[in-house]
Amino acid sequence: MAIEPRGDIGNPQDLDPTALGFMCGLEIHQQLATGKLHSRMPSELFDYGIAEVPDGWPRSSRRLRASRGEAGQIDIAARFEHRRNRSFVYVQPPNAGLIEMDEAPPLEHDGDAVDVVLTMAAMMDAKPVSALQVMRKTVVDGSNTSGFQRTTLIATDGVVDTPSGVVGVDVICLEEDSARKLDTQSSSSGETVFYTLDRLGMPLVEVATAPDVQTPEHAKETALTLGTLLRDTRRVRRGLGSIRQDLNVSIACGDRVEIKGCQDLDWIPRIISLEMARQLHMYRLANELRSEANLPPLPPDRDDDKIPVENRVSVAATSRLSLNIHDLSDRFETCESEMVRTSLSEGSRVQGVALSGFAGKIGSKRLDSDGAQLPRLGRELASAARLAGVAGIFHSDELPAYGISETEVAEVRQTLSLEEPDAFVLCVAPAWQSELALEAVVERARGAYHRITREVRNVVIRKGQPADGTTTAMRPLPGGARMYPETDIPILKVSIERWDGIRDNLPLSTEQRRERLQNLELSQNQMDAILSSEMDDILIMGAEGGLCGCKPVPAKAWASTILDNTRADLAEGTGHDESKVPWPVLTLAVHAREEDIITREGLVPLARKLWLEGPSSTETEFEERLEWFTQQAEEAGFTPADTGEVEAAVEEVISENMDMIGERGMGAMGPLMGAVMQKLGGSADGKTVSEALRRKITELDN
Numbered sequence: 176m177a178i179e180p181r182g183d184i185g186n187p188q189d190l191d192p193t194a195l196g197f198m199c200g201l202e203i204h205q206q207l208a209t210g211k212l213h214s215r216m217p218s219e220l221f222d223y224g225i226a227e228v229p230d231g232w233p234r235s236s237r238r239l240r241a242s243r244g245e246a247g248q249i250d251i252a253a254r255f256e257h258r259r260n261r262s263f264v265y266v267q268p269p270n271a272g273l274i275e276m277d278e279a280p281p282l283e284h285d286g287d288a289v290d291v292v293l294t295m296a297a298m299m300d301a302k303p304v305s306a307l308q309v310m311r312k313t314v315v316d317g318s319n320t321s322g323f324q325r326t327t328l329i330a331t332d333g334v335v336d337t338p339s340g341v342v343g344v345d346v347i348c349l350e351e352d353s354a355r356k357l358d359t360q361s362s363s364s365g366e367t368v369f370y371t372l373d374r375l376g377m378p379l380v381e382v383a384t385a386p387d388v389q390t391p392e393h394a395k396e397t398a399l400t401l402g403t404l405l406r407d408t409r410r411v412r413r414g415l416g417s418i419r420q421d422l423n424v425s426i427a428c429g430d431r432v433e434i435k436g437c438q439d440l441d442w443i444p445r446i447i448s449l450e451m452a453r454q455l456h457m458y459r460l461a462n463e464l465r466s467e468a469n470l471p472p473l474p475p476d477r478d479d480d481k482i483p484v485e486n487r488v489s490v491a492a493t494s495r496l497s498l499n500i501h502d503l504s505d506r507f508e509t510c511e512s513e514m515v516r517t518s519l520s521e522g523s524r525v526q527g528v529a530l531s532g533f534a535g536k537i538g539s540k541r542l543d544s545d546g547a548q549l550p551r552l553g554r555e556l557a558s559a560a561r562l563a564g565v566a567g568i569f570h571s572d573e574l575p576a577y578g579i580s581e582t583e584v585a586e587v588r589q590t591l592s593l594e595e596p597d598a599f600v601l602c603v604a605p606a607w608q609s610e611l612a613l614e615a616v617v618e619r620a621r622g623a624y625h626r627i628t629r630e631v632r633n634v635v636i637r638k639g640q641p642a643d644g645t646t647t648a649m650r651p652l653p654g655g656a657r658m659y660p661e662t663d664i665p666i667l668k669v670s671i672e673r674w675d676g677i678r679d680n681l682p683l684s685t686e687q688r689r690e691r692l693q694n695l696e697l698s699q700n701q702m703d704a705i706l707s708s709e710m711d712d713i714l715i716m717g718a719e720g721g722l723c724g725c726k727p728v729p730a731k732a733w734a735s736t737i738l739d740n741t742r743a744d745l746a747e748g749t750g751h752d753e754s755k756v757p758w759p760v761l762t763l764a765v766h767a768r769e770e771d772i773i774t775r776e777g778l779v780p781l782a783r784k785l786w787l788e789g790p791s792s793t794e795t796e797f798e799e800r801l802e803w804f805t806q807q808a809e810e811a812g813f814t815p816a817d818t819g820e821v822e823a824a825v826e827e828v829i830s831e832n833m834d835m836i837g838e839r840g841m842g843a844m845g846p847l848m849g850a851v852m853q854k855l856g857g858s859a860d861g862k863t864v865s866e867a868l869r870r871k872i873t874e875l876d877n
Contacts, residue, residue: 177475180428180455184550185543187452188445192390195451196427196476199388200345201397204352204379204419205405206412209288211376212351213281213309213325213664214274218377218412221268225358225369233267235276237320260365260607261564263317266357271372277321280663284309284327284349288378289667290677291410292329292349295380297678298404299344301333303669307349309661316650317368318353319375325661326350326381335384337400339393343385352377364605366564380405386423391444391451394422398440408682409709422447427476429454429627434646436634445545445644446634452543453550453646457627460536460552464624467532468495477626485625492624495531498617500610503527503601506586512578518603526602526609529591530620533598537572547643552623558647559619560602560612568616569601691715695730701738710737713758723759723792728766736765745783759792760785763800772805775861777813815863824854825867829875836872844868 182190211218223229238261265276273279284307296303311323326348333344354370361367382401388394398420405411405418415438422434424447434450437443461473470491471484504525507515515525530537538551548554553570560568571588575581591599600616602609622628631653632646683691688711692702695718705711713722714734720727741761746753764782767773773781784807790800808814828850829836835843844865851864 177427177479179475180426180458182452182455184452184456187448187543187547188545190448190451190455192426192451195455196425197390197451198386198423198425198431199391199394199447200384200386200423201382201388201394201401202384202421202423202433203382203398203401203405204421205382205402206352206417207288207291207378207380208410208412209291209378210285211270211275212285212288212349212378213283214272214376215282215285216270216272216275216376219270219373220355221371221373223357223371228266228357228371232269234264235267236262236264238262260611261317262365262367264367264369265320265354266369266371268371268373271375275320275372275375281325281661283664284667285378287410288349289329291378291408292347292380293669293674293677294408294410294681295382295405296330296333296347297674297681298407299330299333299335299347299382301330301344301347303330303674304328305669307667307669309664310658311661312350313653313657313659314353317370318356319351320354320372324351324353325664335397335400335404337393337396339389339396340387342387342397342400344382345385346381346383348381348383350379350381351375352379361564365608380411391447394447395440395443398437398443402440403685406709407684422450424450426451426454427478428458428473430477430629431652432627432629432646433631433652434634435631435649436636436641439641442634442641442644445547446641446646449547449550449644450632450646454627456550457552457555457623461624461626463536464532468624470624473626480626488624489621492621496617496621498614499528500613501527501591502606503587503590506583506590507579510578510583511580515578515603523604524606524609526606526613527587527591527599528613528617529593530598530600530617531594532596533620534596535572535598536623537570537598537600539573545643548645550645552620554645555623555648556600556616556619559615562648562650563608563612563615565602565604565608565612568612569603571598571600695734697731697734701731701734704738705734708738713737717758717762717765722762724797725759725762726766726797728762729769732769733762733765736761741779741782744779745786749783749787756786757792760789763792763797763804767801767804767808771815772801773808773813774815777808777811781808781811781813822867824851825864825871828854829868829871836875841869841872843872 180195182195206218209218210216267276274281289307293303307327307329309325309327312326313322314324315322327350328346329349330347331345333347335342335344352374354372354375357369357371359366359368384397388397402418411417419435420437420440420443422437422443423431424434425431432450434446437446458473465472465488468491470488474480502524504519507519507525510516519525537553537556539553541549543549553572556570557568569577569579571584574584587599587601593599600613602612604612629652631649631651633649635642635645635647685706688706689702692705692711692714697705705714714730714737716722717728717733718730742753742756745756760782763785764773764778768775768778781804785800785804789803792800828847832843832847832850835846847868848864851868852861
């Protein structure tokens with residue numbers, strides 16, 4: 176017999192995962208740095224808000240409906256979205272064409288995207304499928320113009336090695352990303368959601384692990400390990416929103432939920448611990464409700480659930496919680512709540528439902544030991560209602576409050592014929608919307624008699640960060656009915672030769688790349704920055720002399736040039752993006768500086784001139800380009816002065832400023848540097864002048 180679960184939900188971080196039967200797996204979604212998956216459009220994001228979208232970008236409006244899947248059933252998540260009475264406006268940017276608008280058939284897979292995901296599969300020692308069949312996955316929240324997302328299974332049965340143990344990888348898929356939401360506008364007849372199509376069709380790899388994650392901290396480790404592995408391909412997009420982690424979490428007395436919105440890896444352990452606490456609380460609440468209704472208790476382990484028992488409980492819960500919506504607007508005509516009065520004046524209604532036996536069980540806001548909201552049924556009811564588009568609900572456990580008086584509470588209780596153990600819920604919204612919201616509330620309350628609802632939940636976000644790590648209901652957990660074959664795209668065979676070629680050319684891991692840099696005399700900060708910016712290949716080629724015949728340049732100097740945004744300095748004012756600056760231009764300029772052919776001050780202007788006006792590295796030998804470069808340096812006055820000239824200028828400036836040196840010591844370096852450079856007409860290297868000045872001032876002090 177299973178042991179009753181123990182643990183204090185007020186201290187979620189102290190809950191014992193093993194004792195609670197914790198299970199967890201991750202789903203990682205990472206954007207690839209290739210073109211779009213089923214159109215030959217570029218994967219480009221336009222950083223515009225709804226008010227900044229250019230007037231010339233076309234817009235189109237649509238309403239979507241749920242369709243039946245291959246088995247002839249409508250998916251539960253799709254059916255729910257269909258009832259929300261929403262319309263959608265799509266903004267069409269330059270990288271969205273007829274395919275993104277669902278007005279032309281999709282093209283075959285982007286070959287680069289397939290190779291990237293096969294590479295990832297090989298790095299996880301997964302087994303590729305021999306034939307790639309595109310599937311349609313029903314999505315009717317408006318984020319896909321077609322009402323479905325295209326996804327392709329690439330490989331199965333892989334592994335990743337984390338510091339806390341091996342985690343299995345169940346599936347690796349290649350799929351299209353969705354459209355980006357720009358805005359939501361509400362009206363009395365429903366919501367209008369605005370999407371932009373720049374991201375729609377961008378290729379994503381989806382990696383779903385087995386439920387091998389052992390603890391909340393291990394989940395963070397696993398996400399970090401997977402993210403590093405994917406980045407090691409050097410074929411993924413970087414930046415905010417380019418990778419998303421979803422968590423599949425359950426404990427034995429609860430059930431599986433999928434948590435989305437875990438962008439910050441540091442929050443993952445907290446989010447999971449809070450979900451464990453929520454599931455434990457809802458289990459205990461279910462048994463409290465069952466006990467009061469003389470119903471069989473819920474077993475501590477979901478594997479022990481009995482269908483006949485749960486059916487009996489379902490019938491009893493439905494009988495106790497009938498869906499009987501009452502219009503209570505006339506009870507609130509003189510309400511002190513400004514929100515209620517304003518809503519009524521605009522045509523909304525105040526409607527309510529009774530929840531028999533729920534007094535004191537809905538709960539009010541309290542915080543745990545770390546400041547997160549403790550789980551309570553009221554939040555679950557409110558999140559269910561909000562899915563209908565309403566701002567929220569009022570319930571009797573928190574009233575009187577918010578401008579609703581004790582007199583109004585008493586009138587509602589009298590109208591609904593409530594006894595002392597009974598509770599009620601109010602919703603203020605247009606009639607059709609409040610009815611949908613209250614129906615969702617009653618369904619959620621009935622579900623409180625059972626194990627937690629299997630659903631997709633979203634991390635509560637405030638100002639771009641998790642509010643406290645708690646989650647809210649997003650939609651029902653989708654079932655198999657949402658998936659059916661895509662008939663517009665031919666099946667793609669994966670040949671043994673293609674797979675062997677990928678396995679024979681796997682990218683270096685981060686540790687292997689770090690080992691390559693160990694003998695280059697770089698500082699630890701330089702090494703970390705070079706690896707983080709994925710510039711180690713460029714660094715190695717420059718240090719070894721592999722960039723268009725250029726001679727090797729000192730690794731430390733080359734690393735500084737790469738990290739100091741020198742390419743951005745070269746591109747400034749040219750109208751070109753810094754990514755267009757050829758690396759051979761920079762290696763030649765650094766070589767010239769290190770060989771005292773040019774001054775440090777001349778590097779950027781001369782390299783810019785070489786890039787825009789000089790001989791091409793693909794058509795001209797290195798020595799000829801260096802000769803052209805040297806001639807330009809002489810004409811522009813960027814040839815370094817010889818050592819004798821520098822020493823003479825330093826001696827002269829020091830003799831003229833002895834009083835300043837006596838007062839400031841080394842503090843006089845700045846003004847004296849400027850004076851020496853002026854005497855030399857800018858032809859001296861700043862580092863040489865600085866060293867000479869420092870040496871002379873030190874000699875004076877001694």
